[in-house]
Amino acid sequence: MPISYFWSREFLMNRKFLWLLFWVNLLGTIYGYIWYGNQLELTLEENPLWQIVFVPDSPTASLFFTLSLLYMLYPPTSESRLVSVIRQLIEGLAIVCSVKYGIWAVAMIVAGGWQGSEIVWEHYMLSVSHLGMALEVLLYARFMKAEPWAVTIGAAWLFINDTVDYTYGVFPWLAEPLYDDLPAIRNFTYGLSLFSFVAALVSVRLRKKE
Template sequence: MGLPISWFWSRSFLLNRLFLWLMFICNFLGTVYGYIWYGNQIEDTLSNHPLWQIVFVPDSPTASLFFTITLLYWLFPPRGNSKFVNGARMIIEGLAVVTSIKYGIWAVSMIVAGSMQGDPLHWEHWMLMCSHSAMAIEVLLYARFMKARVGAAVIGTLWLLLNDTVDYTYDVFPWLSDSLMDNLTQVKWFTYSLTIFSFIVGGLALKAKKQT
């Protein structure tokens, strides 16, 4: 008999070192690609906005970066029992969960919303929808194995709320298609609402975690 389908989201499969390395490579490359994708907006922000706002520009690749670092904790577990190291790990994991859920869903939603208003869908849009959907799915699969607790998700959510506020106060939100710029107010409130949704879902996922 073959392996049951549930094995593919079991601890044995997801925390297997070979699979962790595959996940790390995919997320690392996706993170690099994401920062390259934001290249023009980063340059524009550096030219036309205060330097401190730059950290709020590349949303999705930063979320992917948090999860990439999280994977390193499983590949190379920290030695000892340092409160600082454990605290930093839990905060990064909390950030990885809520930001990946949010921006995974947000990017897909914006592409779909744009297409509904007449924007043509190219292969890049399909690639982005697949990769961003994977961002949200993978953290939900791995959340139960993380050390982070709901408190770390709260910290991640506070970061997201700050990011949302900076984005829509200083116009450093991810560039939208022209068709969606006419609905910027709706996009703004959808983004804030998605932050709260990501906290709820991410918090529940962390509460369901198992001992590793």
């Protein structure tokens, strides 16, 4: 069996495999919101309510991808404009958010370890799962319906999220040594949003050429 089989339509769109991915991502999403529990509580206590939506970045990204998998398992039968727009928005957000936060989380773990923060087994688990987020969404982008306009809105959401995070201090909690490098992390985060937008656009363009 050639290795290319594992990124072929036959393999990736197999319903059993899609269901496996769905449950893995759903459970990962739930775990992610639990992981953010303390920060969510603190944000509710000390910040305006509207900022709460900008706190749990990675689990929200995986939630969008989980919903995208449902669209693949149960394609909408309605051809209405509204149904199409909602699906494309969710998929556009899934692509840009999963690429960005999958890479961002691993970069912060590596940066923290480089500066002396203790790396424990959970960090390795998070690194593997977040890299998987970025990889799986790029593999499945060609099966999604998202058009460039939806990807652009997704990217706009990323830049708004970055601005809120670093203006009001609701960015994900970092390893202690990294707080001295907050301006550099902010710039890296904005740059990664731009990279994710470009990667998403390329994935959509390549789909159209198939």
